[in-house]
Amino acid sequence: VASRTRIANEAWEALFRAQATVARELAAADVWDGVSPREYGVLYALSGAGPDGLRMSELLADVLVTQAGMSRLVARMEGAGLIERAEDPGDGRASRIRMTEAGRAVQRRVGLRHGRHVAEAMTRALDADELRQLRALCSRLTG
Amino acid sequence: VASRTRIANEAWEALFRAQATVARELAAADVWDGVSPREYGVLYALSGAGPDGLRMSELLADVLVTQAGMSRLVARMEGAGLIERAEDPGDGRASRIRMTEAGRAVQRRVGLRHGRHVAEAMTRALDADELRQLRALCSRLTG
């Protein structure tokens, strides 16, 4: 139906604006210790990985940047001492990315403060039940 | 409670990923006629404005870019012939931005195709009722 198209567009616009608005607030918060939100995203992904770290291509699934962008992101973070590269024993093309101790420390500190800020921003507008609904609806879009 | 913090963070992550994923798909679609999604956002905002157009500061409320970014965006679009600037009769500091005929034509063509694509992407995952729920939840976050 026509009105279904309209609702779909309104839902997309609301989703788009909500993400942009909250992301701006979070980025402006004083919790980042010199890392960008995207750099934190890399640290966060690595924090959930095993001791061998992740390949670039695996990081790509988590961070939503192009391959070229990830290459530069990783190079920058290596330069900053947050991560380190090691050769992949089984595949000469790939390299494994691991956090350094410094990187792990940053991830913990930033993660704590950022997580609190996220909770504050989200619960300000929505209660627990609504948060679950939102999570479910958004997950369906990604799935 | 602690679990409420967790749900809030999961909801934010889901929201973030959903927006990024859908935005990528939409940006990659072959519907843009040479304008970027943001440039289209400007045309769309102007399409809903009166014959006197909008000021930069009014556009800023719709497009989510900095003042400096908007200045460059508008300059580019003026160069491309999509919009034009006129002096604001009542305020010598401001300028009014209006669409040209070419801009209006692009807005219509792109708007039609983009709108269809948005509807396709959103209804693929959610039915009408869920779209309304998503719209409502996201609107609350924008406040």
Next chain:
DNA sequence: CAAGATTGAGCCGTCAATCTTA
């Protein structure tokens, strides 16, 4: 040739400073 990753060129956005008018 395909897959993992890097590099060069260019675009576009932000920050900070500046200019002009209210």
Next chain:
DNA sequence: TAAGATTGACGGCTCAATCTTG
């Protein structure tokens, strides 16, 4: 002094091409 808008410097991302290994 503040508000509207622009400009210079710079950072970071994307696209396309390239290099290396499977």
